Amino acid sequence: MALIRKSLQAFALAACLATSSQVQAQPVPAQQSIGDLETVAEIHGAMPTGIAVSTSGRIFINYPRWGDDVQFTVAEIVDGKPLAFPNTIWNQQGSISTQSRRIVSAQSVVIDPSGIHLWIVDTGSLRPHPISYGGPKLIQVSLENNKVLRTILIEPEALTPETYLNDVRFLFNSNTASYAFISDSSPDGGIIVVNLVTGESWRRLSGTSFTRSDPSFVPVVEAEVLMIREPGESAKRFNVGSDGIAVSADGETVFFRSLTSRHLYSVPTEALINRTIQEENLKKMVVDHGQVAGASDGLEADSSGGIFLTDYEHNAIHRFTGSISTLKTLMYSPQAIWPDSLALADDGYLYFTANQLNRQSQFHQGIDKRIQPYMVFRIKTPYRPIRHGQQPNIHK
Numbered sequence: 001m002a003l004i005r006k007s008l009q010a011f012a013l014a015a016c017l018a019t020s021s022q023v024q025a026q027p028v029p030a031q032q033s034i035g036d037l038e039t040v041a042e043i044h045g046a047m048p049t050g051i052a053v054s055t056s057g058r059i060f061i062n063y064p065r066w067g068d069d070v071q072f073t074v075a076e077i078v079d080g081k082p083l084a085f086p087n088t089i090w091n092q093q094g095s096i097s098t099q100s101r102r103i104v105s106a107q108s109v110v111i112d113p114s115g116i117h118l119w120i121v122d123t124g125s126l127r128p129h130p131i132s133y134g135g136p137k138l139i140q141v142s143l144e145n146n147k148v149l150r151t152i153l154i155e156p157e158a159l160t161p162e163t164y165l166n167d168v169r170f171l172f173n174s175n176t177a178s179y180a181f182i183s184d185s186s187p188d189g190g191i192i193v194v195n196l197v198t199g200e201s202w203r204r205l206s207g208t209s210f211t212r213s214d215p216s217f218v219p220v221v222e223a224e225v226l227m228i229r230e231p232g233e234s235a236k237r238f239n240v241g242s243d244g245i246a247v248s249a250d251g252e253t254v255f256f257r258s259l260t261s262r263h264l265y266s267v268p269t270e271a272l273i274n275r276t277i278q279e280e281n282l283k284k285m286v287v288d289h290g291q292v293a294g295a296s297d298g299l300e301a302d303s304s305g306g307i308f309l310t311d312y313e314h315n316a317i318h319r320f321t322g323s324i325s326t327l328k329t330l331m332y333s334p335q336a337i338w339p340d341s342l343a344l345a346d347d348g349y350l351y352f353t354a355n356q357l358n359r360q361s362q363f364h365q366g367i368d369k370r371i372q373p374y375m376v377f378r379i380k381t382p383y384r385p386i387r388h389g390q391q392p393n394i395h396k
Helices: 002-025 269-273 279-284
Strands: 038-043 051-053 059-062 074-078 081-084 106-111 117-122 137-142 148-153 165-171 179-184 190-195 201-204 242-247 253-258 263-268 287-291 299-301 307-311 316-320 328-332 339-344 349-354 374-380
Touching: 038 059, 038 081, 051 106, 051 339, 051 349, 059 106, 106 339, 117 165, 165 242, 179 269, 190 242, 190 269, 242 307, 253 269, 253 299, 263 269, 299 339, 307 339, 316 339
Parallel strands: 106 165, 242 299
Antiparallel strands: 038 374, 051 059, 059 074, 074 081, 106 117, 117 137, 137 148, 165 179, 179 190, 179 242, 190 201, 242 253, 253 263, 263 287, 299 307, 307 316, 316 328, 339 349, 349 374
8 A cells, every 4th residue: 555655646747747747838927019010220330310211112210419429410321331411511410600500409300291391490509508590490302313302490589598309290282382390309398380381480388287297107017117327416307398290181270299198189270370369368278188108209191090109108100080089009029129200101111210208318427328320210000191282382
Protein backbone atom coordinates (compact mmCIF):
# COMPACT_ATOMS: atom_id res chain seq x y z
CA MET A 1 0.00 0.00 0.00
CA ALA A 2 2.84 2.36 0.86
CA LEU A 3 4.32 1.80 -2.58
CA ILE A 4 0.97 2.44 -4.24
CA ARG A 5 0.50 5.60 -2.16
CA LYS A 6 3.93 6.96 -3.14
CA SER A 7 3.23 6.21 -6.80
CA LEU A 8 -0.05 8.12 -6.66
CA GLN A 9 1.66 11.08 -4.96
CA ALA A 10 4.36 11.13 -7.61
CA PHE A 11 1.73 11.01 -10.37
CA ALA A 12 -0.21 13.85 -8.76
CA LEU A 13 2.94 15.96 -8.43
CA ALA A 14 3.85 15.34 -12.06
CA ALA A 15 0.33 16.29 -13.15
CA CYS A 16 0.51 19.53 -11.13
CA LEU A 17 3.87 20.44 -12.62
CA ALA A 18 2.58 19.72 -16.12
CA THR A 19 -0.51 21.86 -15.54
CA SER A 20 1.63 24.67 -14.08
CA SER A 21 3.92 24.48 -17.07
CA GLN A 22 0.96 24.70 -19.44
CA VAL A 23 -0.42 27.75 -17.62
CA GLN A 24 2.93 29.51 -17.73
CA ALA A 25 3.24 28.80 -21.43
CA GLN A 26 0.06 30.78 -22.22
CA PRO A 27 0.53 34.29 -23.66
CA VAL A 28 0.47 37.06 -21.07
CA PRO A 29 -2.61 39.30 -21.57
CA ALA A 30 -1.67 42.64 -23.12
CA GLN A 31 -3.41 45.60 -24.69
CA GLN A 32 -3.73 45.15 -28.45
CA SER A 33 -2.73 47.73 -31.03
CA ILE A 34 -5.47 49.26 -33.19
CA GLY A 35 -5.02 50.17 -36.84
CA ASP A 36 -2.38 49.08 -39.33
CA LEU A 37 0.45 51.53 -38.69
CA GLU A 38 2.73 52.18 -41.67
CA THR A 39 6.06 54.00 -41.50
CA VAL A 40 6.33 56.84 -44.02
CA ALA A 41 9.63 58.38 -42.94
CA GLU A 42 12.17 58.32 -40.11
CA ILE A 43 13.29 61.82 -39.21
CA HIS A 44 16.73 62.47 -37.72
CA GLY A 45 18.05 65.75 -36.37
CA ALA A 46 15.48 68.38 -35.34
CA MET A 47 12.06 67.42 -34.02
CA PRO A 48 9.14 67.91 -36.45
CA THR A 49 5.61 68.96 -35.52
CA GLY A 50 3.34 69.56 -38.53
CA ILE A 51 2.59 67.52 -41.63
CA ALA A 52 0.69 68.11 -44.89
CA VAL A 53 -0.07 65.96 -47.93
CA SER A 54 -1.07 67.46 -51.28
CA THR A 55 -3.57 66.08 -53.78
CA SER A 56 -0.68 64.66 -55.82
CA GLY A 57 0.76 62.95 -52.74
CA ARG A 58 3.63 65.30 -51.93
CA ILE A 59 4.50 65.26 -48.21
CA PHE A 60 5.64 68.27 -46.18
CA ILE A 61 6.77 68.64 -42.57
CA ASN A 62 8.08 71.47 -40.43
CA TYR A 63 10.46 71.98 -37.54
CA PRO A 64 9.86 74.83 -35.06
CA ARG A 65 13.00 76.52 -33.79
CA TRP A 66 12.68 75.39 -30.17
CA GLY A 67 16.36 74.75 -29.46
CA ASP A 68 17.22 71.87 -31.79
CA ASP A 69 19.68 72.50 -34.60
CA VAL A 70 17.12 73.46 -37.28
CA GLN A 71 18.77 73.71 -40.69
CA PHE A 72 15.44 74.48 -42.35
CA THR A 73 12.08 75.01 -40.69
CA VAL A 74 9.92 73.68 -43.58
CA ALA A 75 10.76 70.62 -45.66
CA GLU A 76 9.39 68.34 -48.34
CA ILE A 77 10.03 64.64 -47.87
CA VAL A 78 11.56 63.30 -51.08
CA ASP A 79 12.59 59.63 -51.23
CA GLY A 80 12.26 59.48 -47.45
CA LYS A 81 14.56 62.48 -46.85
CA PRO A 82 13.60 66.05 -45.87
CA LEU A 83 14.67 68.85 -48.22
CA ALA A 84 14.28 72.60 -47.59
CA PHE A 85 11.01 74.01 -48.97
CA PRO A 86 10.22 76.19 -50.84
CA ASN A 87 13.95 76.96 -50.89
CA THR A 88 16.90 77.58 -48.59
CA ILE A 89 16.58 81.38 -48.71
CA TRP A 90 13.07 81.38 -47.24
CA ASN A 91 14.31 79.03 -44.54
CA GLN A 92 17.11 81.31 -43.37
CA GLN A 93 16.34 82.54 -39.86
CA GLY A 94 17.19 86.10 -40.74
CA SER A 95 16.69 89.07 -38.42
CA ILE A 96 14.02 91.56 -37.37
CA SER A 97 14.64 93.55 -40.53
CA THR A 98 14.15 90.52 -42.81
CA GLN A 99 11.59 88.47 -40.83
CA SER A 100 8.67 89.43 -43.09
CA ARG A 101 10.53 87.71 -45.96
CA ARG A 102 11.71 84.66 -44.01
CA ILE A 103 10.12 81.70 -42.23
CA VAL A 104 11.24 82.53 -38.70
CA SER A 105 9.89 79.35 -37.06
CA ALA A 106 7.18 77.25 -38.67
CA GLN A 107 4.74 75.56 -36.31
CA SER A 108 2.49 73.88 -38.89
CA VAL A 109 2.02 73.25 -42.60
CA VAL A 110 -1.44 72.75 -44.10
CA ILE A 111 -2.88 72.01 -47.54
CA ASP A 112 -5.92 74.19 -48.23
CA PRO A 113 -9.19 72.82 -49.72
CA SER A 114 -7.85 73.26 -53.27
CA GLY A 115 -5.30 70.53 -52.59
CA ILE A 116 -2.60 72.40 -54.53
CA HIS A 117 -1.56 75.18 -52.15
CA LEU A 118 0.57 74.77 -49.04
CA TRP A 119 0.14 77.27 -46.21
CA ILE A 120 2.88 77.74 -43.65
CA VAL A 121 2.08 79.02 -40.17
CA ASP A 122 5.07 81.08 -39.06
CA THR A 123 5.03 81.87 -35.34
CA GLY A 124 7.59 84.63 -35.82
CA SER A 125 8.74 83.52 -32.38
CA LEU A 126 12.21 82.64 -31.14
CA ARG A 127 11.45 82.42 -27.46
CA PRO A 128 12.21 83.95 -25.03
CA HIS A 129 12.52 86.91 -27.43
CA PRO A 130 9.20 88.78 -27.92
CA ILE A 131 7.39 88.71 -31.23
CA SER A 132 7.04 91.80 -33.40
CA TYR A 133 4.98 92.78 -36.43
CA GLY A 134 6.22 91.01 -39.53
CA GLY A 135 7.12 87.81 -37.72
CA PRO A 136 3.75 86.07 -37.14
CA LYS A 137 2.25 85.32 -40.54
CA LEU A 138 0.69 82.98 -43.06
CA ILE A 139 2.68 82.06 -46.16
CA GLN A 140 0.92 80.62 -49.21
CA VAL A 141 2.99 78.51 -51.63
CA SER A 142 1.87 77.20 -55.01
CA LEU A 143 2.69 73.52 -55.43
CA GLU A 144 2.52 73.93 -59.20
CA ASN A 145 5.78 75.91 -59.27
CA ASN A 146 6.92 75.95 -55.60
CA LYS A 147 6.70 79.75 -55.55
CA VAL A 148 5.49 81.87 -52.65
CA LEU A 149 2.23 83.43 -53.79
CA ARG A 150 1.43 85.56 -50.81
CA THR A 151 2.54 86.47 -47.32
CA ILE A 152 -0.15 87.66 -44.91
CA LEU A 153 1.26 89.45 -41.89
CA ILE A 154 -0.97 89.16 -38.84
CA GLU A 155 -2.05 92.64 -37.78
CA PRO A 156 -0.78 94.01 -34.46
CA GLU A 157 -4.34 94.38 -33.14
CA ALA A 158 -4.84 90.62 -33.48
CA LEU A 159 -1.71 89.80 -31.50
CA THR A 160 -0.78 89.82 -27.83
CA PRO A 161 2.79 89.99 -26.50
CA GLU A 162 2.63 86.21 -25.88
CA THR A 163 0.86 85.16 -29.10
CA TYR A 164 2.06 81.84 -30.49
CA LEU A 165 0.43 80.91 -33.80
CA ASN A 166 -0.11 77.17 -33.84
CA ASP A 167 -2.38 75.65 -36.48
CA VAL A 168 -4.68 76.84 -39.27
CA ARG A 169 -7.74 75.65 -41.16
CA PHE A 170 -9.67 77.22 -44.03
CA LEU A 171 -13.15 78.08 -45.23
CA PHE A 172 -13.35 78.67 -48.98
CA ASN A 173 -16.48 80.27 -50.39
CA SER A 174 -17.07 81.18 -54.02
CA ASN A 175 -19.75 83.78 -53.23
CA THR A 176 -18.25 85.69 -50.31
CA ALA A 177 -14.84 86.11 -48.75
CA SER A 178 -12.75 83.10 -47.76
CA TYR A 179 -11.16 82.80 -44.34
CA ALA A 180 -8.39 81.22 -42.34
CA PHE A 181 -8.77 80.34 -38.65
CA ILE A 182 -5.54 80.21 -36.64
CA SER A 183 -5.23 78.88 -33.11
CA ASP A 184 -3.17 80.93 -30.66
CA SER A 185 -1.49 78.74 -28.04
CA SER A 186 -0.41 81.57 -25.74
CA PRO A 187 -1.52 81.36 -22.08
CA ASP A 188 -4.64 83.41 -22.86
CA GLY A 189 -5.38 81.40 -25.98
CA GLY A 190 -7.66 82.57 -28.76
CA ILE A 191 -8.60 82.19 -32.41
CA ILE A 192 -7.29 84.61 -35.03
CA VAL A 193 -9.52 85.04 -38.08
CA VAL A 194 -7.95 86.11 -41.38
CA ASN A 195 -9.94 87.41 -44.34
CA LEU A 196 -8.07 85.85 -47.26
CA VAL A 197 -9.40 88.44 -49.71
CA THR A 198 -8.40 91.59 -47.86
CA GLY A 199 -5.68 90.21 -45.60
CA GLU A 200 -7.37 91.68 -42.52
CA SER A 201 -7.05 89.74 -39.26
CA TRP A 202 -8.80 89.95 -35.90
CA ARG A 203 -8.85 88.13 -32.60
CA ARG A 204 -11.73 86.08 -31.09
CA LEU A 205 -12.43 84.26 -27.80
CA SER A 206 -9.19 85.52 -26.29
CA GLY A 207 -8.65 84.70 -22.63
CA THR A 208 -11.80 82.59 -22.32
CA SER A 209 -12.15 79.27 -20.53
CA PHE A 210 -12.63 77.67 -23.96
CA THR A 211 -9.26 78.70 -25.35
CA ARG A 212 -7.12 78.73 -22.20
CA SER A 213 -5.58 75.74 -20.46
CA ASP A 214 -7.98 73.82 -18.22
CA PRO A 215 -6.78 74.69 -14.67
CA SER A 216 -7.97 71.33 -13.32
CA PHE A 217 -6.24 69.26 -15.99
CA VAL A 218 -2.97 67.41 -15.46
CA PRO A 219 -1.78 65.34 -18.45
CA VAL A 220 -0.47 61.82 -17.96
CA VAL A 221 1.80 60.62 -20.76
CA GLU A 222 3.69 57.32 -20.85
CA ALA A 223 2.30 56.70 -17.34
CA GLU A 224 3.96 59.84 -15.94
CA VAL A 225 2.44 63.12 -14.79
CA LEU A 226 3.62 65.70 -17.32
CA MET A 227 4.84 68.90 -15.67
CA ILE A 228 7.53 71.48 -16.35
CA ARG A 229 10.50 70.21 -14.34
CA GLU A 230 13.53 72.43 -14.75
CA PRO A 231 16.75 71.78 -12.81
CA GLY A 232 16.72 73.43 -9.38
CA GLU A 233 13.12 74.61 -9.69
CA SER A 234 9.79 73.39 -8.33
CA ALA A 235 7.58 71.51 -10.77
CA LYS A 236 5.07 73.70 -12.61
CA ARG A 237 1.86 72.90 -14.45
CA PHE A 238 2.12 72.52 -18.21
CA ASN A 239 -0.19 75.24 -19.56
CA VAL A 240 -0.82 75.67 -23.29
CA GLY A 241 -3.85 77.39 -24.82
CA SER A 242 -5.84 76.65 -27.99
CA ASP A 243 -3.97 74.28 -30.28
CA GLY A 244 -5.82 71.85 -32.54
CA ILE A 245 -8.43 73.38 -34.87
CA ALA A 246 -10.66 72.08 -37.68
CA VAL A 247 -13.46 73.35 -39.91
CA SER A 248 -16.41 71.01 -40.48
CA ALA A 249 -17.18 69.63 -43.93
CA ASP A 250 -20.21 71.89 -44.35
CA GLY A 251 -18.15 74.90 -43.32
CA GLU A 252 -20.60 75.88 -40.60
CA THR A 253 -18.57 74.97 -37.52
CA VAL A 254 -15.06 75.45 -36.18
CA PHE A 255 -13.87 72.80 -33.70
CA PHE A 256 -10.99 73.54 -31.35
CA ARG A 257 -9.38 72.55 -28.07
CA SER A 258 -6.48 73.59 -25.85
CA LEU A 259 -3.38 71.42 -25.71
CA THR A 260 -3.80 71.02 -21.95
CA SER A 261 -7.47 70.12 -21.76
CA ARG A 262 -9.63 67.14 -22.57
CA HIS A 263 -12.63 69.27 -23.54
CA LEU A 264 -13.59 69.67 -27.19
CA TYR A 265 -15.37 72.89 -28.18
CA SER A 266 -17.06 74.22 -31.28
CA VAL A 267 -18.45 77.54 -32.44
CA PRO A 268 -20.33 78.64 -35.59
CA THR A 269 -17.95 79.94 -38.24
CA GLU A 270 -20.35 82.80 -38.99
CA ALA A 271 -20.04 83.95 -35.37
CA LEU A 272 -16.25 84.14 -35.66
CA ILE A 273 -16.42 85.93 -39.00
CA ASN A 274 -19.11 88.46 -38.02
CA ARG A 275 -17.21 91.18 -36.20
CA THR A 276 -20.42 92.89 -35.08
CA ILE A 277 -21.07 90.01 -32.66
CA GLN A 278 -19.71 91.06 -29.28
CA GLU A 279 -17.42 88.74 -27.37
CA GLU A 280 -19.90 88.24 -24.56
CA ASN A 281 -22.50 87.03 -27.05
CA LEU A 282 -19.92 84.96 -28.93
CA LYS A 283 -19.01 83.06 -25.77
CA LYS A 284 -22.65 82.02 -25.38
CA MET A 285 -22.51 80.38 -28.82
CA VAL A 286 -19.62 78.06 -27.93
CA VAL A 287 -20.60 74.40 -27.49
CA ASP A 288 -18.74 72.26 -24.95
CA HIS A 289 -18.76 68.66 -26.22
CA GLY A 290 -17.34 67.42 -22.93
CA GLN A 291 -14.20 65.48 -22.20
CA VAL A 292 -13.59 63.70 -25.48
CA ALA A 293 -10.98 60.94 -24.98
CA GLY A 294 -7.50 62.10 -23.97
CA ALA A 295 -5.94 65.47 -24.63
CA SER A 296 -5.19 66.35 -28.26
CA ASP A 297 -2.48 68.10 -30.15
CA GLY A 298 -3.76 68.14 -33.76
CA LEU A 299 -7.29 68.00 -35.20
CA GLU A 300 -8.44 67.27 -38.75
CA ALA A 301 -11.80 67.09 -40.53
CA ASP A 302 -13.02 64.77 -43.28
CA SER A 303 -15.62 65.28 -46.02
CA SER A 304 -18.09 62.92 -44.29
CA GLY A 305 -18.51 65.12 -41.23
CA GLY A 306 -16.00 63.48 -38.91
CA ILE A 307 -13.37 65.20 -36.77
CA PHE A 308 -10.09 63.36 -36.14
CA LEU A 309 -8.35 63.96 -32.81
CA THR A 310 -4.88 62.92 -31.79
CA ASP A 311 -4.65 61.62 -28.22
CA TYR A 312 -1.16 62.15 -26.83
CA GLU A 313 -2.08 60.68 -23.45
CA HIS A 314 -2.88 57.29 -24.98
CA ASN A 315 -0.78 57.16 -28.20
CA ALA A 316 -4.01 57.11 -30.18
CA ILE A 317 -6.15 58.78 -32.83
CA HIS A 318 -9.95 58.98 -32.60
CA ARG A 319 -12.79 60.10 -34.87
CA PHE A 320 -15.57 62.24 -33.39
CA THR A 321 -19.00 62.46 -35.03
CA GLY A 322 -20.95 64.60 -32.59
CA SER A 323 -21.19 62.34 -29.56
CA ILE A 324 -18.76 60.70 -27.15
CA SER A 325 -20.88 57.54 -27.36
CA THR A 326 -20.00 57.14 -31.05
CA LEU A 327 -16.32 58.03 -30.71
CA LYS A 328 -14.22 55.57 -32.72
CA THR A 329 -10.56 54.78 -32.11
CA LEU A 330 -8.73 54.45 -35.43
CA MET A 331 -5.21 53.98 -34.12
CA TYR A 332 -3.51 52.95 -30.91
CA SER A 333 0.14 51.94 -30.82
CA PRO A 334 2.98 52.13 -28.27
CA GLN A 335 5.13 53.38 -31.15
CA ALA A 336 2.99 56.49 -31.67
CA ILE A 337 4.62 58.50 -28.88
CA TRP A 338 2.96 61.92 -28.83
CA PRO A 339 0.97 61.92 -32.10
CA ASP A 340 1.17 65.59 -33.04
CA SER A 341 -0.34 66.84 -36.30
CA LEU A 342 -2.71 65.15 -38.75
CA ALA A 343 -3.15 65.31 -42.53
CA LEU A 344 -5.83 63.35 -44.41
CA ALA A 345 -4.72 62.59 -47.97
CA ASP A 346 -6.91 62.20 -51.05
CA ASP A 347 -6.37 58.43 -51.12
CA GLY A 348 -7.76 58.05 -47.58
CA TYR A 349 -4.47 57.68 -45.75
CA LEU A 350 -4.27 59.63 -42.50
CA TYR A 351 -0.72 60.86 -41.95
CA PHE A 352 0.68 62.04 -38.62
CA THR A 353 3.93 62.88 -36.87
CA ALA A 354 4.97 61.16 -33.63
CA ASN A 355 7.66 63.33 -32.10
CA GLN A 356 8.08 62.36 -28.42
CA LEU A 357 7.39 65.94 -27.33
CA ASN A 358 6.78 64.75 -23.75
CA ARG A 359 10.39 63.52 -23.55
CA GLN A 360 11.89 67.00 -24.03
CA SER A 361 14.36 68.16 -21.40
CA GLN A 362 12.00 70.77 -19.93
CA PHE A 363 9.88 67.93 -18.52
CA HIS A 364 12.77 65.87 -17.10
CA GLN A 365 15.10 68.03 -15.04
CA GLY A 366 17.07 69.13 -18.09
CA ILE A 367 17.57 65.60 -19.46
CA ASP A 368 16.52 65.11 -23.08
CA LYS A 369 14.90 61.66 -23.21
CA ARG A 370 13.92 61.76 -26.88
CA ILE A 371 15.23 58.85 -28.93
CA GLN A 372 15.73 59.40 -32.64
CA PRO A 373 14.35 58.87 -35.17
CA TYR A 374 11.14 60.84 -34.94
CA MET A 375 8.42 59.17 -36.96
CA VAL A 376 6.01 59.98 -39.73
CA PHE A 377 3.27 57.34 -39.79
CA ARG A 378 0.05 56.76 -41.68
CA ILE A 379 -3.04 54.57 -41.39
CA LYS A 380 -5.59 53.70 -44.05
CA THR A 381 -9.13 55.06 -43.58
CA PRO A 382 -12.31 55.03 -45.71
CA TYR A 383 -12.55 58.83 -45.40
CA ARG A 384 -11.54 61.65 -47.72
CA PRO A 385 -10.33 65.23 -47.14
CA ILE A 386 -12.41 68.33 -47.74
CA ARG A 387 -11.71 69.55 -51.26
CA HIS A 388 -13.54 72.47 -52.89
CA GLY A 389 -11.36 73.70 -55.70
CA GLN A 390 -12.49 77.31 -55.39
CA GLN A 391 -9.84 79.86 -54.59
CA PRO A 392 -10.37 83.17 -52.83
CA ASN A 393 -10.17 86.22 -55.07
CA ILE A 394 -7.02 87.50 -53.42
CA HIS A 395 -6.26 91.20 -53.35
CA LYS A 396 -2.52 91.51 -53.03
